[in-house]
Amino acid sequence: MMRRALITALILFGAQSFAPAADAPMEEVVVSGEYAGPGMWKVTSAEHPDHVLWIVGEPTPLPKRLKWRSSKAEQVLLQSQEVLLQSGITLKAGEEVRGLQMHELVEALQKGTKNPDRGSLEDHVTEDSYARWLVQKKRYLGRDRYVEKLRPMVAAFELRTAAFRKLKLREGGMVMEVLGPIAHEHGIPMNSPRLVISFPPDAVKFRQLARDEIADEDCFSKSLELTEMLGNRAVEEERARAWATGDVEKLMSLPGMPGYAWACQTALMTAQSVSEYVPADVGEQVTVLWLDTAAQLLAKNRSTLSVVGLPWLLQPNGLMERLSKRGYVIEGPES
Numbered sequence: 001m002m003r004r005a006l007i008t009a010l011i012l013f014g015a016q017s018f019a020p021a022a023d024a025p026m027e028e029v030v031v032s033g034e035y036a037g038p039g040m041w042k043v044t045s046a047e048h049p050d051h052v053l054w055i056v057g058e059p060t061p062l063p064k065r066l067k068w069r070s071s072k073a074e075q076v077l078l079q080s081q082e083v084l085l086q087s088g089i090t091l092k093a094g095e096e097v098r099g100l101q102m103h104e105l106v107e108a109l110q111k112g113t114k115n116p117d118r119g120s121l122e123d124h125v126t127e128d129s130y131a132r133w134l135v136q137k138k139r140y141l142g143r144d145r146y147v148e149k150l151r152p153m154v155a156a157f158e159l160r161t162a163a164f165r166k167l168k169l170r171e172g173g174m175v176m177e178v179l180g181p182i183a184h185e186h187g188i189p190m191n192s193p194r195l196v197i198s199f200p201p202d203a204v205k206f207r208q209l210a211r212d213e214i215a216d217e218d219c220f221s222k223s224l225e226l227t228e229m230l231g232n233r234a235v236e237e238e239r240a241r242a243w244a245t246g247d248v249e250k251l252m253s254l255p256g257m258p259g260y261a262w263a264c265q266t267a268l269m270t271a272q273s274v275s276e277y278v279p280a281d282v283g284e285q286v287t288v289l290w291l292d293t294a295a296q297l298l299a300k301n302r303s304t305l306s307v308v309g310l311p312w313l314l315q316p317n318g319l320m321e322r323l324s325k326r327g328y329v330i331e332g333p334e335s
Contacts, residue, residue: 039246039333040073041313043323045298053298054080055319057310059243060257061169061230068174068244074182077305082297083183084306085176087193087290089265089282112210113154121148121155129221133159136227140166153216153267156223160260163227167236175307193293195286199277209273219264226260243310248333257311287312291322298328 043053054076077083115124122130133155140162141147147155164171183190230236235254242250262283269278279285290308297304313319324330 039248040076041320041333042331043294043298044329044331045327046329048299051298051302051304053084053294053304053306055306055308055313056175057313058172058175058307059239059251059310060172061164061167061236062172062174062243063237063240064168064170066174066240066244068178070178073175073179073305076303077179077182077188078186080188080303080305081301082304083179083188083190084290084294084297084304085190085192086308086312087195087286087293089286090194090196092196092198112212113150115149115151116211116213118149121150121152125152125217125220129217129224132224132228133220136163136224139163139231140227151214151216152220153214153264156216156220156260156264159227160223163230167230169230172309179305179307191293191297193289195282195289197278197282209271212271212273214267214271216264216267219260219267222258222260222263225258229255229257246333251310252314256315259311259315287319287322290319291326294323295326 041055041057043055044051054073056073115121117123121133125133136159137144137147140159144158147158150158163169180190182188239251239254242248242254266283268274269282294304294306308319311318320330
């Protein structure tokens with residue numbers, strides 16, 4: 001499963017993994033029961049004053065036991081003509097890459113989980129990061145020795161996965177788990193903007209990926225920061241409860257979660273074997289793609305409901321700030 005992590009991260013940016021039990025049981029982050037649900041931002045424009053874009057921001061992670069049932073969000077959904085999801089990246093190999101070539105490509109990526117020089121994790125991160133790693137590894141991964149042979153970004157993935165499992169957290173998807181079936185039942189279309197990056201038929205050159213050095217220290221460091229924050233059970237329970245009750249003021253007063261996901265994706269996309277196909281400003285293109293799609297739907301539909309990650313929504317130069325700069329009128333959620 002650890003070998004699959006790099007493949008899936010490269011193609012889909014997500015995976016599942018396995019880690020052995022730690023020495024001592026962990027206390028999960030517990031916020032159980034059913035809540036009214038998160039607040040929504042209301043976005044309108046002068047050109048179409050009777051059209052509304054409603055935005056639900058979903059934080060990550062959230063306790064698995066947390067349930068929410070927002071009658072307001074469901075009501076908005078049922079009145080909407082479309083659901084706008086978060087934009088992302090699709091990596092697509094040329095149609096000619098089939099058979100043996102694709103098989104060779106997958107095998108090459110499997111080999112990329114270890115450092116090209118066969119050095120240990122300690123050899124590829126700073127002394128401070130490695131000291132922090134040992135603390136987090138003991139807490140969430142126990143005596144796992146194999147993880148010490150992995151690239152920093154793959155080791156970070158294993159650590160995050162183990163932490164989420166032991167603390168009974170989920171990385172996202174809670175909102176659409178409730179709203180998705182309703183949209184499907186009523187035939188409300190989903191719009192998931194994708195920036196498609198195509199690879200030529202000779203993508204088998206990706207065998208070089210296993211030999212590439214990857215600048216993944218930021219991915220590793222932010223992952224450590226995340227698991228350290230998750231260890232503060234009281235704060236994380238407060239964060240989950242604030243989101244579930246729509247208390248945006250309280251939510252914004254809590255420490256922001258580190259942007260580990262984009263740091264790790266960027267590490268992969270800047271590897272030499274990948275970077276020649278990926279635009280240098282890929283992050284900006286993904287953001288602009290969502291903003292342009294939101295503008296189109298706001299002009300077309302009387303009501304559109306969007307679900308995006310809360311950090312991406314509220315971070316400096318994030319979606320809220322960018323929408324405001326484009327001249328849209330934004331009303332914050334009522335606590």
